[in-house]
Amino acid sequence: MLKLEAYSKAYSGHTIIERSDLEIPMGIHWVKGQNGSGKSTLFRSIGGIIPFDGNILWKEKDLKKNPVAYRLCVNLGEAEPLYPEFLSGWDILKFVAEAKRAEEGQLFAFGELFGSDQYWKQPIGTYSSGMTKKIGIIAAFLGSPELILLDEPLVTLDKVSIQKLVDLILEKYKKESVSFLLSSHQDTALEALPITQFYEVKYGRIYEQNTLSDLG
Ligand SMILES: Nc1ncnc2c1ncn2[C@@H]1O[C@H](COP(=O)(O)OP(=O)(O)OP(=O)(O)O)[C@@H](O)[C@H]1O
Numbered sequence: 001m002l003k004l005e006a007y008s009k010a011y012s013g014h015t016i017i018e019r020s021d022l023e024i025p026m027g028i029h030w031v032k033g034q035n036g037s038g039k040s041t042l043f044r045s046i047g048g049i050i051p052f053d054g055n056i057l058w059k060e061k062d063l064k065k066n067p068v069a070y071r072l073c074v075n076l077g078e079a080e081p082l083y084p085e086f087l088s089g090w091d092i093l094k095f096v097a098e099a100k101r102a103e104e105g106q107l108f109a110f111g112e113l114f115g116s117d118q119y120w121k122q123p124i125g126t127y128s129s130g131m132t133k134k135i136g137i138i139a140a141f142l143g144s145p146e147l148i149l150l151d152e153p154l155v156t157l158d159k160v161s162i163q164k165l166v167d168l169i170l171e172k173y174k175k176e177s178v179s180f181l182l183s184s185h186q187d188t189a190l191e192a193l194p195i196t197q198f199y200e201v202k203y204g205r206i207y208e209q210n211t212l213s214d215l216g
Pocket of ligand 1: 011012016033034035036037038039040041042079
């Protein structure tokens, strides 16, 4: 279970998002919200890549007190991953695989699945946005994560890759009980997933919603 305690995030003294107490159960969850509502800010906080006020815990592992143990359990795939252009996708993924203590062969299996092994030795500066996005998605699955945050995972992916990603999410959820927090403005592909809980980010707050139609 993911716990947010007295969570808030401000930029330049202006609070973007806050929630005093939130418990997100295991499962596949879908976070929605209008542009600029704070979804990516929330994902980056939970992913441990930006500072925030309050506490975030995954199964009692406190992100601030046990940063390494927490980050071995929680992976983030950013909406628009930004990498140094002179590095190759392989450089990035090898580094992430090591940091996340990925089993040997896992990186090659994901590279083959998404076809990224065909281009990952080239510098990232030469990639299309979809090619870069796939590097970010593979990075989010490396290691043995128990929670994977995927911020706008479908953007720039082609139909075939979207289907592969949806199938991979389902497989990880069913076979390894991996939980997911997904944000997406695109509805149709994700509707195939068994969504446990919907959340809406609105007016700087996070609201639980019962169904997709409840979301504004
Ligand atoms: N590094 C930053 N510095 C200052 N303000 C920021 C920063 N990052 C985000 N913001 C602001 O925080 C607010 C929420 O941004 P965020 O990217 O979290 O929204 P979002 O819900 O993910 O939007 P979208 O659906 O368009 O991706 C916006 O008003 C944005 O301008």
